[in-house]
Amino acid sequence: MSRTLPLSIIDFATIYPGQNAHEAIATSTRLAQRAEELGFSRVWYAEHHNSPARASSVPSLLIAHIGAQTNTIRLGSGGVMLPNHAPYSIAEQYGTLAEMYPGRIDLGLGRAPGTDAQTVGRALRRPFDASDRFPEDVIELDHYLKGTSQIPGVQAIPGAGTNVPLYILGSSMYGASLAAQLGLPYAFASHFAPDYLGAAVSHYREHFRPSADLAEPHVLAGVNIIAAETEQAAAEKFDQVLAKRAQRHGPRARLMLRFAGVGTGEQAAEYLEKFAVLTQADELLINFEGATPEQARESMDVFAPTWQLG
Secondary structure: OOOOOOEEEEEEEEEEOOOOOOHHHHHHHHHHHHHHOEEEEOOOOOOOOOOOOOOOHHHHHHHHHHHHHOOOOEEEEEEEEEHOOHHHHHHHHHHHHHOOOOOOOOEEOOOHHHHHHHHHHHHOOOOOOOOHHHHHHHHHHHHHHHHHHHHHHHOOOOOOOOOOOOEEEOOOOHHHHHHHHHOEEEOOOOOOOOOOOHHHHHHHHHOOOOOOOOOOOOOOEEEEEEOOOHHHHHHHHOOOHHHHHHHOOOOHHHHOOOOEEOOHHHHHHHHHHHHHHHOOOEEHHHHHHHHHHHHHHHHHHHHHOOOOOO
């Protein structure tokens, strides 16, 4: 395949050792600015709660801040954990963003809580079965953004008529099935949960129902890139990233990095070409890894010249 496949970036607003949340947000801002210069399609921000290593608890605020300091790159949630929120509130938030940055906002939606049970139940005060309403909540949210609210006399303002594009995010067969049923794009989180990638993508493509929003299936697949000027330097970076993840995830850390392009920029690009064929992806979602923010930035800068971006 050619190296013209659109590439997006997933940014967790990581709080690296020695950093605080303020510094992590500044790092994310610089990353988005550099990604725009290089020609990447979009940057996604993931909702996490009660995580000492993440400054992305409110993706909409990150998007608002970074949108003001960039000009053209698309910005989106990768994703909003919808069971934590009222669909109406999310429609207002992302409708406001769409009015602030027309044509630049995307709304990825996930079913998981993005945190632990204690935080969900006691701090967020969400019922543990809130995820059971995920399909209905996605439909309700979509109606608000289209200006066709299902609740008489209630419109999302801002929001109504913005038609912010929706994406279903997942790492299991559930998300693939729902995205196919609703005729929405599907993003698989294979950059950290690779187990069901092949089965989920195949199911999505086979059962996809065209919708008013999407005539054909559209797959985004997550993949890690750890690049450096030399193969040896990249291998050393990979070992550091693996050790860092192992502190948090134990033996599963290596499995989480199953899909990782490690090496020089050219070697990483060759890996992406093969990965895109394997996953039947229409777009790749890149997690540029590093044990430090400088290493993550280096991975992006070293890789970028090997791909036709922008």
